[in-house]
Amino acid sequence: GAVVSQHPSRVICKSGTSVKIECRSLDFQATTMFWYRQFPKQSLMLMATSNEGSKATYEQGVEKDKFLINHASLTLSTLTVTSAHPEDSSFYICSARDIRQSYGYTFGSGTRLTVV
Amino acid sequence: GENVEQHPSTLSVQEGDSAVIKCTYSDSASNYFPWYKQELGKRPQLIIDIRSNVGEKKDQRIAVTLNKTAKHFSLHITETQPEDSAVYFCAASSAAGNQFYFGTGTSLTVIP
Numbered sequence: 001g002a003v004v005s006q007h008p009s010r011v012i013c014k015s016g017t018s019v020k021i022e023c024r025s026l027d028f029q030a031t032t033m034f035w036y037r038q039f040p041k042q043s044l045m046l047m048a049t050s051n052e053g054s055k056a057t058y059e060q061g062v063e064k065d066k067f068l069i070n071h072a073s074l075t076l077s078t079l080t081v082t083s084a085h086p087e088d089s090s091f092y093i094c095s096a097r098d099i100r101q102s103y104g105y106t107f108g109s110g111t112r113l114t115v116v
Numbered sequence: 117g118e119n120v121e122q123h124p125s126t127l128s129v130q131e132g133d134s135a136v137i138k139c140t141y142s143d144s145a146s147n148y149f150p151w152y153k154q155e156l157g158k159r160p161q162l163i164i165d166i167r168s169n170v171g172e173k174k175d176q177r178i179a180v181t182l183n184k185t186a187k188h189f190s191l192h193i194t195e196t197q198p199e200d201s202a203v204y205f206c207a208a209s210s211a212a213g214n215q216f217y218f219g220t221g222t223s224l225t226v227i228p
Contacts, residue, residue: 034215034216036218041221041223042221043122043205043218043219043220043221044160044205044218045218046215046216046217046218049215059117060117091157093159093160095216105150105162105216107159107160107161108159109158109159110157110158110159112157
């Protein structure tokens with residue numbers, strides 16, 4: 001089945017620094033990947049849609065200059081949290097769709113970001 | 117955009133009883149409705165899904181029903197077991213938009 005690898009699984013960073021999270025589709029090509037944020041005991045909130053070779057589409061209220069998304073290849077999308085603050089601490093998770101399937105998305109394992 | 121509401125937010129049932137979780141959606145263009153199970157700190161796992169061209173789908177102890185007219189769909193778990201305890205999320209998506217919009221989640225506890 002489709003496998004999505006996300007790295008790192010956990011990261012602790014200082015306020016003001018930037019953190020990059022990678023999302024890779026291991027055995028399929030993904031023209032579209034999605035980035036979600038999940039606060040404790042809350043639902044997954046769609047942040048942005050990452051499109052290979054073009055600009056990401058951000059959901060309303062998500063700062064595109066703070067959450068930089070790059071989807072440079074059919075198997076890799078990255079999310080960079082710039083100038084991180086404690087309120088950015090959250091569980092970030094990506095998902096990707098295998099274009100060979102009409103439906104069906106696979107989630108990455110998630111990244112627990114803690115900003116201190 | 118799509119708005120998905122989910123109820124209840126928490127649900128406790130005795131082992132062996134049934135559990136029902138309900139979701140409503142707003143966008144009539146949505147045509148794919150998956151359900152995910154998420155254990156603490158882990159990725160969501162797809163447990164069952166339904167497309168708009170059917171009204172019901174069953175997979176062993178799990179079933180999903182869809183009422184497109186009313187824009188609601190439900191997850192039914194029968195003969196619940198302690199390992200069913202987790203947070204369950206419904207979602208809605210359309211083929212055109214590709215994005216998933218998730219419900220707010222239901223924390224299910226199955227009491228042995």
